[in-house]
Amino acid sequence: MAFNLIRDKGREGRRGYKLPRPDVEMKDLGSVLPGAALRKEKPRLAEVDEPTVVRHYTNLSRQNQGIDTTFYPLGSCTMKHNPRANEAAASVPGFAGLHPLQPEAQVQGALRVMHGLQGFLAEVSGLPAVSLQPLAGAQGELTSVLMVKKLFEDAGDEGRTTVLVPSTAHGTNPATASMAGFGSKEIGLDEHGCVDVDELRSMVDETTAALMITNPNTLGVYERNIAEISEVLHAMGAFLYMDGANMNANLGRMRPADAGVDIMHFNLHKTFSTPHGGGGPGCGAIACSDDLAPFLPDPAVEKEGEGYRFVRPEKSIGRVAGFYGNFGQMLRAWNYIRMHGPELKEVTEMAVLNANYVRAQLGGTYRVPYDELCKHEVVVQPPAGKKALDIAKGLIDHGYHPPTIYFPLVVKEAMLIEPTETESKETLDDFVGTMLELAETSPEDLEEAPTGAPTRRLDEARAARQLKARW
């Protein structure tokens, strides 16, 4: 299948637009701008007519698999349906037309939404202080760990050099620790797939800055010892950070602060239904305890009398995003939370029920390591002799986006399935039926998949070994 760039479809001088006659006097650009600011050559834009533009992008979009076209059980990514009511809120002209340089007095509505969302996230987490600035989960992690680092610096404690991560952690956790200037050490698991508390005890000392825990972890298992874990850390003056990627399993059911979490990030684009995939835009909002609050990014939104204003936290680590973060995502998340209100916990209940339904239906044919009640996602392994990669490619031929594969690393041939709460029983039954059919398909046939997608199987190894990042 050939992929042509839109530029290659153009002809010199062809135009797809007509501009209205200007109602001001036209000036030569050279008379307004200094010579150094002027282009020497025209930009290489596509010169095409409107039908060509529409067809080009429509045809590209038809090659996509996305939540709007198919069930998308990508584990740890919470690909839930994006309610269209969120889009209605985001299209209100007063929000859609905002400029980030407008003065506070003109954007009180937007500040009210941000302040309201800060409050919602504080209530969900039990942690009093919130920043909406980080643009993605991994940036929320980095922001949080930089705050922990600054707190120790502020306290004159120079010996905190290490961040601990369980072996089930997202790869971003040790990467965050490293970017923030810490070393990281890995902790093993107990027989339930949870952090081994005895090993933790032996590793925590006065060099430990924090433990980064994901709860439920990436096996979909609830870290039942989290309260004890927080006590071990706190006794040494270290912090408990929670990676909130899996908050869809906790809403209204588990408040991280009650379990001793000091600081955490949310993924508004996962848990609170704002569109994602393909790299953004996201929002990795963070929430923290009073101890860490002075170090939050600048600015936060505060209520003053009847109005709202931006404030700089006292010992802020500074800005972590241009302007205020991805406001459109905050607005959608605010809308989503308001739509559900106190029933938000039913989101979690249904997400957990759906994951356990899939676990029960696949179990017996697929192997289920740590086969206990799971939370919002479940790890399975293909039957002996079959590869997760081949099953995943087979799913593409049946019209599904594959689940996460080969993660978490602690399970061989892992397939991490997260159905989310927004799918019906019929959708889950169809998916399970396909998975069971693929389990019966011969390995030779599976190796051929996909046969019905826009491309056959891509050579991932060659793509990585001979990376071409430019067309």
Add this chain to the structure above:
Amino acid sequence: MSVPGDLQYTKSHEWVRTEGDTATIGITDHAQDELGDVVFVELPDEGATFDAGEPFGTVESVKAVSDLYAPVGGEVVEVNSALNDAPEKINEDPYGEGWIVRLRTSGDGPANGDLLSSEEYEKVLQEEA
């Protein structure tokens, strides 16, 4: 899976060939098979020193990034720089052209009592299966 009898092994699936005070190190046939196609190897600098059990580099495949652990302690005297352009040698010939580093071992030979014989390593593989 091939497990040559003249090598020693670690539980983390490295092999080591000791000749005098030189130890050549790579990853096992089982390890390359589990990882899948290797796309990148991060090699240590020559002259760097590592203790036994310390990570000295990483192997990145289409599935995962894994640390490499030194089976014995010592100073890096040579790295297999051919892997920079052809990391697939680890898949094709893990015990030969896919070797990763050579260390000058500290002290008088491998001090690490955790090294496994080929028979012991085969048992580890059976237990993992």
